[in-house]
Structure formats: C-alpha cells, structure tokens
Amino acid sequence: MPVAIVGAGHSKFGARKDVNLPELSWEAIKPAMESANVEQKDIDFFVVGTAGFWSSEAAVPALIYEYGRFEDVGSMRIEAACATGSAAIRVGYTAIESGEADVVLVLGIEKMQESPNPTVIELIGRFGSYFWEFENFGLTFPGYYALHATAYMAKYGASEEDFAKIAVKNHFYGSKNPYAQFQNEITLEKALNSPYIAWPFKLFDCSPITDGSAAVVLASEDKVKEWGVEEKVWIISQGVGTGTANLSRRDTFTSLKSASYAAEVAYKKAGIDREKPYKELDGANVHDCFTAAEIMAYEDLGFARRGEGVELVREEQTYIGGRIPVNVDGGLKAKGHPIGATGVSQAVEAYKQLLSKAESGRQIDVRNGRFLAHNVGGTGHYSYVTIYGLEKR
Amino acid sequence: MEDLKKAAETNIKEYGFPVTIDEKSGALQWVDMRELNVRYIISIENLQEFYEGLREEKLLATKCRKCNELYFPPQKDCPKCMISEMEWVELKKDGVLETLTVIFVRPPSFSNYEPYAVAIARLDDGVRVTAWLNGDPEKVKPGDRIKIEVSRRKEGYLMYEIVPVEG
Incomplete structure (x- = not known):
C-alpha cells in the first residue's frame, strides 16, 4: 500500500527557552494536522522520534497524547541517534505499508537546551562505542567526524577552506528560511577564523545544539483517495543501513558504508540510476552535522564520484542552479540539528519543495518531482536514505 | 550551571x-x-586476560580457534563460526596511522586533561586500534609508522596509546 505525506508542520528551530517540550511539539503537530485536514480521532498510530537524555521528560509519546487530547491510539518512542527522525518515519511508513494503520502522525522532537552545553557535549560523545572509544579516549561527536575529515583531506587533497565553503552555502540558505536557528549569512573568513573544536573542524564546521520539532501526517493510498487529498508527497522508497559501533572496526574513513548501502537500496526500489542519480532528482537534504560530512554524503549518494565531492563544493554545484541543490533549507549547519526532529524536518522540506511551497529565494526547480533525504545517526551507525516524489512508484 | x-x-x-x-x-x-x-558498572569478566596483558605492556586480541579471525576489541564469541572457542593472542605493536583529530572542546569528564589527540591505526596484524596519540599531532600524518605503548594516565590507571615512530 503506497504511503503519502498529507500534512506537514515545523517549529522554529533554535534556543527555545520560551516553551516546554509539549508546547514545542504542538508547534509542529498543529500545522501538520491542519494541513492534512485531520482530527485526533483520525490518527491510528502515533510515533515520536526523540533521543532524549538531555531533557527531563522520558515518556514523551504519553505526554504528547495527554497534551494533544488524543484518544484510542497506539504510540511508540523511537531512537536512532541523529537519524531518530527518519527512524520514526520508517515506523509510520511500514505500519501503513503493512496494512496495520491508515493514518499515522510522526513527530520528531528534541529539547537539547534543557541541559547546559557541556553536558550535551558529554552525552553526544557517547553516541559511538562507549567503552572502547569514549571511556578512555574521550571522543566527542565533532571528533568522530573529524577523524573522517582528516582521512578525506589526506586522501583527496581537500582543505579546511573547502569545508568552510559548505558552511557559507548552508548559512546563505539558512538566511532565507524563517524556521532556521541561524538566519544570517557568513563569510569564508569568518568561518576560517573561528576557533578549533576538533581539528580540522572549527566552530563553523559544526551544527549547533538545537531545540525544535517537526511533524508529518502519513496516510495510505486508500485514505488519500477517500479524502481526495490533492496536496501530497509520496514516500517512494527508503533504504536503511547500519555501521559498526567502533570506528576501528571499519575499513575506510572517507565514506560511510551504511549510507552507501542505504542509497543503493533506496535507488534500486525507486528505479533510479545509481550512476547519475542527480539527473532524476530535483534536490536533496543531506546530513551535514559537520561540513566534511556533506562532502562524504555527495559521494555516498552518487552525486559525485569518489574524491570528487569536493569539486562540487569548489564549483558551487550544490547551490540552486547547479548539478543538484543540497540543503537549501540551511541544512543541519544553519537550520539547526535537534537530533530527533532532523529526519522529520527533512521530510517537511521534501513536502514543501516538491509542492513548491518553499520560501522565496530557496525554492528549487521541480522537474522530475523527486527529492532525496539522507539522515545519518552517530557516525554512520545508522543511515537512512528516503526518496520522496509527486507521483507514486 | x-x-x-x-x-x-x-x-x-x-x-x-x-x-x-x-x-x-x-x-x-x-x-x-x-x-x-551517573556512573556505570561494566562487566569485564571476560576481558580479564586483556587487562593482564596491558599490565605486561602487551596488547591482546581474541582469535577464533576455527576460522582464525582476529577480534579487536576482543570478543568472547565468534559470530562467523557461531562458536565460543577463542584464544588470546598478542598483537604486533607496530602499524600505520590511518587518521587523527585533536579534541579541543572536551567533555566535562575529560576537563582535567589538556586538548588531546585521538588516532586510529592499523596494526601489522590487520586489526585497527583507536587510542590517544602520544606525540605532536602537527608532525604526523596518515600513512606514518606508529607503535603501541602502554602508559599510566594522569588519573593513575594503565592504558594503551599510539606513539609515532621517528623517521
């Protein structure tokens, strides 16, 4: 049974000290339900993606059930590190595909700023192999990706300036997204002069610590027909991959095997040519938790050949008008990265872009009617590649 | 706070x-x-030999008695053969640096340390090891030869580290 996004909502991302967790969730749920034209009684199943730890509430689905006056509905909390949002979508998508549910509300929510920044840095560092990486060697999340950046620089001759160009692009588009945490453009000099966080990454190579929520309403093809839904975006396919907990158990640090695998599965199911997928896609959101991660994503997704992702950056091929526009909502870098919300935020972006509802200055040209979302948990521990489309497969 | x-x-x-x-x-x-x-209590009952090895400045891995697969970090079970007949073997302490980083912004639980370099090296036996790099991170690059040494941490306990080999 084909599955469509029939409604989408997104909170303002940032330091949201003005709201608590259910209030922030409602900022996404309300517009999602309104745009889908559904009421609480229409929802069969409710999935919440939230990583937690840094925020006080643990029983989040029940809390939202109570706050949103839902009734007689199943629910589940999902965690897959930074891919939590996509994992939540997967649960909703497969629940409908299998015939278990007709209408599913998927919420991604994270309130990271309920804890001070050092506590969050401590907790995210534990998203690898706790015992063999964190306990004795104190790796941080920027550190895990920096190990990849160093390897990429050594193998393909990329520079810190190349990485900074990604931040400049994503801030450029973030400045056009009213929901973004950072709505300011930055210069290359500003990025290059920021302090080191984990060499070779500086402050402007890193996505921020963010509060935010995003929600989508998923419906079966039967419901889409029954309701006569006009504004919808189909989930064409989704690939999911897993990587080792320890980076030392991997053969390469210039790509994420789990992401390449997820892409292969998603492309195959969607019937997209693995060699030049960008010719069949109108745009993409990729997981730029760190600048170098965006370049690896280009290669893992086949937007460029191995070692040539950095060329796309130098030639500005991932701005609107280039080979394929990437992260024109600001990406994790400028839009912000509320871990559990990110994957759902990417789905909201796919919905907006394909239905030509994006804000002025950041709307892509919709020709093929297909958009890709690449969401990575940990450092390739979990990878999700989802293809969204105007026409069902 | x-x-x-x-x-x-x-x-x-x-x-x-x-x-x-x-x-x-x-x-x-x-x-x-x-x-x-929060402070976790983690079982190392099946890793006792590993820590005994470190006391003698040896880095140990487990090896499947059937397929000879080497496991580092050491594993109690070989999931390839679905058996648990493993032996402890000493790894060669020489290898090649594959990548590194320097952690400037440290987690609070590491705040008593100065910025530290973390590296991944591939040992000549074929397994990879993640550890602190004891050496000037600006003077090494991926591809350089390294060796594994065991030293005492500032906190007093023993741990293996990656040390660049001069020349």
Missing part, C-alpha cells in the same frame, strides 16, 4: 521558587532541584 543554581537559590528566598530568567531570551526557567549523577 553553578550560576543558575545560585540564581535559583536566591530566587527561592526572594520569590519562593527555584527559577531564573534566561539571559538571551528573557524567558522564565525552572532550575531542576533534582540532580542525576
């Missing part, structure tokens, strides 16, 4: 609740009165 706790203490007296006003947004915040201190 200490500033927030102080503000909350003051406000308990003056206002009646543990609250504070967020500096940037001006929004009212409740400062949690309940603090959680």
Whole structure:
C-alpha cells in the first residue's frame, strides 16, 4: 500500500527557552494536522522520534497524547541517534505499508537546551562505542567526524577552506528560511577564523545544539483517495543501513558504508540510476552535522564520484542552479540539528519543495518531482536514505 | 550551571521558587532541584586476560580457534563460526596511522586533561586500534609508522596509546 505525506508542520528551530517540550511539539503537530485536514480521532498510530537524555521528560509519546487530547491510539518512542527522525518515519511508513494503520502522525522532537552545553557535549560523545572509544579516549561527536575529515583531506587533497565553503552555502540558505536557528549569512573568513573544536573542524564546521520539532501526517493510498487529498508527497522508497559501533572496526574513513548501502537500496526500489542519480532528482537534504560530512554524503549518494565531492563544493554545484541543490533549507549547519526532529524536518522540506511551497529565494526547480533525504545517526551507525516524489512508484 | 543554581537559590528566598530568567531570551526557567549523577558498572569478566596483558605492556586480541579471525576489541564469541572457542593472542605493536583529530572542546569528564589527540591505526596484524596519540599531532600524518605503548594516565590507571615512530 503506497504511503503519502498529507500534512506537514515545523517549529522554529533554535534556543527555545520560551516553551516546554509539549508546547514545542504542538508547534509542529498543529500545522501538520491542519494541513492534512485531520482530527485526533483520525490518527491510528502515533510515533515520536526523540533521543532524549538531555531533557527531563522520558515518556514523551504519553505526554504528547495527554497534551494533544488524543484518544484510542497506539504510540511508540523511537531512537536512532541523529537519524531518530527518519527512524520514526520508517515506523509510520511500514505500519501503513503493512496494512496495520491508515493514518499515522510522526513527530520528531528534541529539547537539547534543557541541559547546559557541556553536558550535551558529554552525552553526544557517547553516541559511538562507549567503552572502547569514549571511556578512555574521550571522543566527542565533532571528533568522530573529524577523524573522517582528516582521512578525506589526506586522501583527496581537500582543505579546511573547502569545508568552510559548505558552511557559507548552508548559512546563505539558512538566511532565507524563517524556521532556521541561524538566519544570517557568513563569510569564508569568518568561518576560517573561528576557533578549533576538533581539528580540522572549527566552530563553523559544526551544527549547533538545537531545540525544535517537526511533524508529518502519513496516510495510505486508500485514505488519500477517500479524502481526495490533492496536496501530497509520496514516500517512494527508503533504504536503511547500519555501521559498526567502533570506528576501528571499519575499513575506510572517507565514506560511510551504511549510507552507501542505504542509497543503493533506496535507488534500486525507486528505479533510479545509481550512476547519475542527480539527473532524476530535483534536490536533496543531506546530513551535514559537520561540513566534511556533506562532502562524504555527495559521494555516498552518487552525486559525485569518489574524491570528487569536493569539486562540487569548489564549483558551487550544490547551490540552486547547479548539478543538484543540497540543503537549501540551511541544512543541519544553519537550520539547526535537534537530533530527533532532523529526519522529520527533512521530510517537511521534501513536502514543501516538491509542492513548491518553499520560501522565496530557496525554492528549487521541480522537474522530475523527486527529492532525496539522507539522515545519518552517530557516525554512520545508522543511515537512512528516503526518496520522496509527486507521483507514486 | 553553578550560576543558575545560585540564581535559583536566591530566587527561592526572594520569590519562593527555584527559577531564573534566561539571559538571551528573557524567558522564565525552572532550575531542576533534582540532580542525576551517573556512573556505570561494566562487566569485564571476560576481558580479564586483556587487562593482564596491558599490565605486561602487551596488547591482546581474541582469535577464533576455527576460522582464525582476529577480534579487536576482543570478543568472547565468534559470530562467523557461531562458536565460543577463542584464544588470546598478542598483537604486533607496530602499524600505520590511518587518521587523527585533536579534541579541543572536551567533555566535562575529560576537563582535567589538556586538548588531546585521538588516532586510529592499523596494526601489522590487520586489526585497527583507536587510542590517544602520544606525540605532536602537527608532525604526523596518515600513512606514518606508529607503535603501541602502554602508559599510566594522569588519573593513575594503565592504558594503551599510539606513539609515532621517528623517521
């Protein structure tokens, strides 16, 4: 049974000290339900993606059930590190595909700023192999990706300036997204002069610590027909991959095997040519938790050949008008990265872009009617590649 | 956090609740009165030989008696053969640096250390090891030869580290 996004909502991302967790969730749920034209009684199943730890509430689905006056509905909390949002979508998508549910509300929510920044840095560092990486060697999340950046620089001759160009692009588009945490453009000099966080990454190579929520309403093809839904975006396919907990158990640090695998599965199911997928896609959101991660994503997704992702950056091929526009909502870098919300935020972006509802200055040209979302948990521990489309497969 | 706790203490007296006003947004915040201190107790019952090895400055891995697969970090079971007949073997302590980083912004639990370099090396036996790099990170690059040494941490306990080989 084909599955469509029939409604989408997104909170303002940032330091949201003005709201608590259910209030922030409602900022996404309300517009999602309104745009889908559904009421609480229409929802069969409710999935919440939230990583937690840094925020006080643990029983989040029940809390939202109570706050949103839902009734007689199943629910589940999902965690897959930074891919939590996509994992939540997967649960909703497969629940409908299998015939278990007709209408599913998927919420991604994270309130990271309920804890001070050092506590969050401590907790995210534990998203690898706790015992063999964190306990004795104190790796941080920027550190895990920096190990990849160093390897990429050594193998393909990329520079810190190349990485900074990604931040400049994503801030450029973030400045056009009213929901973004950072709505300011930055210069290359500003990025290059920021302090080191984990060499070779500086402050402007890193996505921020963010509060935010995003929600989508998923419906079966039967419901889409029954309701006569006009504004919808189909989930064409989704690939999911897993990587080792320890980076030392991997053969390469210039790509994420789990992401390449997820892409292969998603492309195959969607019937997209693995060699030049960008010719069949109108745009993409990729997981730029760190600048170098965006370049690896280009290669893992086949937007460029191995070692040539950095060329796309130098030639500005991932701005609107280039080979394929990437992260024109600001990406994790400028839009912000509320871990559990990110994957759902990417789905909201796919919905907006394909239905030509994006804000002025950041709307892509919709020709093929297909958009890709690449969401990575940990450092390739979990990878999700989802293809969204105007026409069902 | 200490500033927030102080503000909350003051406000308990003056206002009646543990609250504070967020500096940037001006929004009212409740400062949690309940603090959680987490320290895990992790079983190393099946890794005893590994730590005995480190005491003798050896780096040990497990090896499947059937397929000879080497496991580092050591595993109790060989999932390829679905058996648990493993032996402990000493790894060659020489290898090649594959990648590195320097952690400037440290987790609070590592705040007593200066910025430290973390590296991944591939040992000549074929397994890879993640550890601190004891050497000048600006003078090494992927591809350089390294060796594994065991030393005492500032916190007093023994741990293996990656050391660049001169020349």
